[in-house]
Amino acid sequence: MTRQDTRRRFLTTSGGLATLALAGCLGGDDGDDGMDGDDGMNDSDDGGMDSDDNGMDSDDNGMDSDDDGMDGDDDGMMEATTVRVRIENVASTEFYPSDTPTGGAVWITPGAYAVHTGGSPMGEEGESASVGLEALAEAGLPGGFEGEDGLVDELEASMDVHHSGTYTPAETVADPNDPTGEVPGAPPVAPGGAFEFEVDAAPGQRLSFASMFVPSNDIFVSTDGEGIALWPEDGDPVDGDITDAAALFDAGTEPNAEAPGTGPDQAPAQDAPDQGADEGGTVRRLSDVDDGHEYPAVEDVVQVTVTPT
Numbered sequence: 001m002t003r004q005d006t007r008r009r010f011l012t013t014s015g016g017l018a019t020l021a022l023a024g025c026l027g028g029d030d031g032d033d034g035m036d037g038d039d040g041m042n043d044s045d046d047g048g049m050d051s052d053d054n055g056m057d058s059d060d061n062g063m064d065s066d067d068d069g070m071d072g073d074d075d076g077m078m079e080a081t082t083v084r085v086r087i088e089n090v091a092s093t094e095f096y097p098s099d100t101p102t103g104g105a106v107w108i109t110p111g112a113y114a115v116h117t118g119g120s121p122m123g124e125e126g127e128s129a130s131v132g133l134e135a136l137a138e139a140g141l142p143g144g145f146e147g148e149d150g151l152v153d154e155l156e157a158s159m160d161v162h163h164s165g166t167y168t169p170a171e172t173v174a175d176p177n178d179p180t181g182e183v184p185g186a187p188p189v190a191p192g193g194a195f196e197f198e199v200d201a202a203p204g205q206r207l208s209f210a211s212m213f214v215p216s217n218d219i220f221v222s223t224d225g226e227g228i229a230l231w232p233e234d235g236d237p238v239d240g241d242i243t244d245a246a247a248l249f250d251a252g253t254e255p256n257a258e259a260p261g262t263g264p265d266q267a268p269a270q271d272a273p274d275q276g277a278d279e280g281g282t283v284r285r286l287s288d289v290d291d292g293h294e295y296p297a298v299e300d301v302v303q304v305t306v307t308p309t
Contacts, residue, residue, distance in 0.1 A: 252281025
């Protein structure tokens, strides 16, 4: 089998766009109107109650004023800015031997992102990877293995996620992209290529993302800890390089081969997206994995920048 043949087998399907809409919650003006209607009924029952009713109307007006304040708070909570995210492959084209399926380069696959509160929804260190994260880490499939939910579906179902989706070939910029020339569905980016996408962020919200690191069995690059604070509560929207908020992880779902770029179960050499043995491990930082392999530092793999627009 030629190297080109193995490359063309890589990533047989692509994740679909999945987004969550932010739902706004308005104040209780409609309810106040109903109370005013009751006041009108009291007026018709007893003229002597007009004074009290007027008092109630005054209170209602006060409630309307409070409601306006609540609406104002809601408007403040719903304040948002659009942020452009760029994930660029800055890896060396000769990090691994030239006889690896990637020709010695490191590739980064399309991935999934989420704007959220709380901790990162991508996968927690020390816990088993979800089925969606496994598909991403082993085959670069943010949409999941065929017939199963992908990472994007899992993000969409999370209560802490405000909106989510994929960054895909449609969002790639610069050359080279699709380094093999014919990878179907979800081509990765080679050194010099990048993914770009836009998200809306409000104060207190964070960004997390994940992409597969190729060649590997189940290594992925993702945001560290609780994700990237796109807009701190006590500051302005973040603008600039935030690569230090990313890290390389091992999903713990498939045993690592003898070395990166070797073995039939590593992408892009594998014949099927889920053909490797089950490792039964947990998500760990790659720096905590003692497998004797050499891996680059995350800043030697990607540069991540955010720019408020």
